[in-house]
Amino acid sequence: MKPHRLTFAFQLTVTLLACAFLMVPAGASILAGFTVNYFRGVSSGLTLKWIGEVLALYSDTIALSIAIALGTLGVTLLIGVPAAWALARRPSRLTRLVEEVVTLPVAIPGLALALALILAYGGIREFRMSPLFILTGHVLYTLPFMLRAVMAVLAAVDVRTLEEGAASLGASPLQRFFHVVVPNARGGILAGALMVVTLSIGEFNLTWMLHTPLTKTLPVGLADSYASMRLEIASAYTLVFFVMIVPLLVALQLFGRTVQGAAR
Amino acid sequence: MNRGAAITVASCGKTFADGTRALSPLDLDVRAGETLVLLGPSGCGKTTLLRLIAGLEAPDAGGHIRFDGADVTALPIEKRNVGMVFQSYALFPNMSVIDNVAYGLRVRGMAQAARRAQAAGVLEMMRIGALAQRRIDQLSGGQRQRVALARALAVEPRVILLDEPLTALDAALREHLRGEIDALLKRLAITAIYVTHDQAEALALGDRIVVMRNGAIAQVGTPRDVYFRPADDFVADFVGVTNRLTGTLKNGRFETAAGVVPLPQDLVPPAAPSGPGAVRLLFRPEAARLASPADTPLVFEVVQVEFQGARQKVTLKDPAGARILVEAPADGLLVPGAAVGLILDPARISLA
Ligand SMILES: Nc1ncnc2c1ncn2[C@@H]1O[C@H](COP(=O)(O)OP(=O)(O)O)[C@@H](O)[C@H]1O
Numbered sequence: 327m328k329p330h331r332l333t334f335a336f337q338l339t340v341t342l343l344a345c346a347f348l349m350v351p352a353g354a355s356i357l358a359g360f361t362v363n364y365f366r367g368v369s370s371g372l373t374l375k376w377i378g379e380v381l382a383l384y385s386d387t388i389a390l391s392i393a394i395a396l397g398t399l400g401v402t403l404l405i406g407v408p409a410a411w412a413l414a415r416r417p418s419r420l421t422r423l424v425e426e427v428v429t430l431p432v433a434i435p436g437l438a439l440a441l442a443l444i445l446a447y448g449g450i451r452e453f454r455m456s457p458l459f460i461l462t463g464h465v466l467y468t469l470p471f472m473l474r475a476v477m478a479v480l481a482a483v484d485v486r487t488l489e490e491g492a493a494s495l496g497a498s499p500l501q502r503f504f505h506v507v508v509p510n511a512r513g514g515i516l517a518g519a520l521m522v523v524t525l526s527i528g529e530f531n532l533t534w535m536l537h538t539p540l541t542k543t544l545p546v547g548l549a550d551s552y553a554s555m556r557l558e559i560a561s562a563y564t565l566v567f568f569v570m571i572v573p574l575l576v577a578l579q580l581f582g583r584t585v586q587g588a589a590r
Numbered sequence: 591m592n593r594g595a596a597i598t599v600a601s602c603g604k605t606f607a608d609g610t611r612a613l614s615p616l617d618l619d620v621r622a623g624e625t626l627v628l629l630g631p632s633g634c635g636k637t638t639l640l641r642l643i644a645g646l647e648a649p650d651a652g653g654h655i656r657f658d659g660a661d662v663t664a665l666p667i668e669k670r671n672v673g674m675v676f677q678s679y680a681l682f683p684n685m686s687v688i689d690n691v692a693y694g695l696r697v698r699g700m701a702q703a704a705r706r707a708q709a710a711g712v713l714e715m716m717r718i719g720a721l722a723q724r725r726i727d728q729l730s731g732g733q734r735q736r737v738a739l740a741r742a743l744a745v746e747p748r749v750i751l752l753d754e755p756l757t758a759l760d761a762a763l764r765e766h767l768r769g770e771i772d773a774l775l776k777r778l779a780i781t782a783i784y785v786t787h788d789q790a791e792a793l794a795l796g797d798r799i800v801v802m803r804n805g806a807i808a809q810v811g812t813p814r815d816v817y818f819r820p821a822d823d824f825v826a827d828f829v830g831v832t833n834r835l836t837g838t839l840k841n842g843r844f845e846t847a848a849g850v851v852p853l854p855q856d857l858v859p860p861a862a863p864s865g866p867g868a869v870r871l872l873f874r875p876e877a878a879r880l881a882s883p884a885d886t887p888l889v890f891e892v893v894q895v896e897f898q899g900a901r902q903k904v905t906l907k908d909p910a911g912a913r914i915l916v917e918a919p920a921d922g923l924l925v926p927g928a929a930v931g932l933i934l935d936p937a938r939i940s941l942a
């Protein structure tokens with residue numbers, strides 16, 4: 327059926343309005359990061375000063391965020407890939423149970439997870455003060471995503487039969503893991519990795535509870551700058567955050583599409 | 591290539607974790623170098639038995655698998671030196687055809703150049719040398735089947751196990767590849783165990799056939815044994831069309847409504863036949879020959895004739911109304927209602 331022209335015009339208008347509703351605040355915020363004085367408006371002139379200031383003030387935070395994201399990635403890879411493999415090998419009631427348990431952190435609020443961590447390990451001072459505390463929280467929060475991504479691809483390529491094929495040719499379990507399981511799970515591992523890094527860099531709820539003045543990540547720093555700095559600096563901060571997270575999101579989108587295409 | 595191993599399966603049963611009893615404890619001897627076909631309907635335990643022999647599953651307590659007399663029950667598949675062709679082929683999508691075929695040599699520590707050369711030789715033998723650099727997803731079903739077989743053979747296993755290797759292919763290709771596999775297995779003189787639910791495949795390929803039913807062995811025998819002397823009704827029906835006549839045994843002859851059938855000396859009557867109608871004579875449509883009613887003591891009435899070109903299928907009934915199906919050359923003109931004599935080949939009848 328061919329849509330009526332008026333209907334189409336109406337739909338287009340609604341869509342554009344909705345987009346504008348979402349984009350205008352973002353645009354305003356980005357612009358604020360470049361204006362000399364937000365209250366006087368763009369007429370006060372444009373500058374890169376605020377960006378520079380953000381980088382100077384928060385470079386530690388940015389570095390820590392990246393370090394924690396990479397650390398989280400490392401740990402989720404090390405735990406998640408072998409775990410997904412082990413679960414894919416013998417699908418059973420146990421597998422379903424583990425899948426449920428591992429999904430819990432997604433369902434329960436980050437705050438609750440953080441509280442649980444603080445109650446359990448907050449007493450260990452060195453641990454509580456170190457970035458490893460946040461890293462632990464991020465691992466708990468992101469591991470399910472890695473597991474699910476890898477398990478989905480392992481099921482799609484029927485890794486069990488592939489492994490049996492390798493075993494029949496004389497391959498040991500370790501050889502099977504590195505020659506057959508990992509290469510054929512590459513799509514899921516990459517998708518999971520992008521997801522983990524994106525989530526870790528953007529995570530706020532949990533991190534806000536777990537952070538100390540010396541262990542702050544990007545989103546926590548953002549909240550901090552909104553609370554204690556000029557609006558221009560907070561806006562410039564948003565911009566820096568955008569620049570880091572948007573490429574990851576775009577990669578995730580594009581990649582998700584190619585992985586789905588390959589699976590089909 | 592090396593000689594195949596003899597395999598002994600001793601009281602191997604299999605009960606899965608969920609309580610499914612896939613195999614009742616059974617014994618089976620596979621001779622060195624023979625092609626043994628496991629035949630049976632879907633779900634009867636063929637794959638399970640094959641996987642026990644392969645080492646992909648462990649038998650229930652008390653079961654043992656021996657290769658050339660050595661107990662391999664505790665050995666995992668990677669230590670048994672068996673080649674396996676999976677129903678889904680299980681080719682590695684992350685490797686080219688030649689790397690798939692060379693994989694078994696790679697994990698045995700052979701250098702790249704040497705293993706590629708050896709794998710190329712196997713591909714040549716399978717007449718798919720031109721596919722060496724292809725990716726797996728660039729192959730047709732028949733090509734994948736050949737690659738899977740080449741990969742399993744490249745490590746010169748003592749035994750090759752094939753699980754319905756042709757089931758995924760279309761009928762014409764299936765028949766063609768069946769011939770190729772048959773020639774290959776005979777030439778290599780390797781011990782082969784071939785699983786199928788297709789009776790034509792089983793009859794064509796097997797030196798011996800194991801007919802399975804509900805996790806147990808119904809009959810073991812040569813294709814001719816199984817076809818012409820089925821051990822029971824199940825085997826008879828599973829392996830082709832079977833005619834049955836009811837009657838009694840008297841003085842070495844079988845007496846039925848349509849007349850009498852002389853029985854050969856070596857035909858074993860079933861245990862304890864009693865009373866009339868207690869014994870049944872089983873035969874295939876091709877084991878009967880049409881004759882003039884004057885030439886034989888066994889006479890039927892023609893019910894229906896189905897012309898098929900070279901042959902015709904003729905449905906007959908005896909005075910008691912029992913129907914049988916026979917095949918005859920298409921030259922003799924038969925009309926429904928006519929009386930026709932039947933001569934049964936004594937070597938191709940059995941009693942049940
Ligand atoms: N891993 C398993 N767990 C539980 N039951 C199984 C498993 N594998 C096979 N079975 C069951 O065992 C029986 C025999 O299966 P199988 O050996 O695959 O039969 P076939 O190959 O003759 O079709 C079937 O009832 C099947 O459902």
Ligand SMILES: [Mg+2]
Pocket residue numbers: 633636637638
């Ligand atoms: Mg099967």
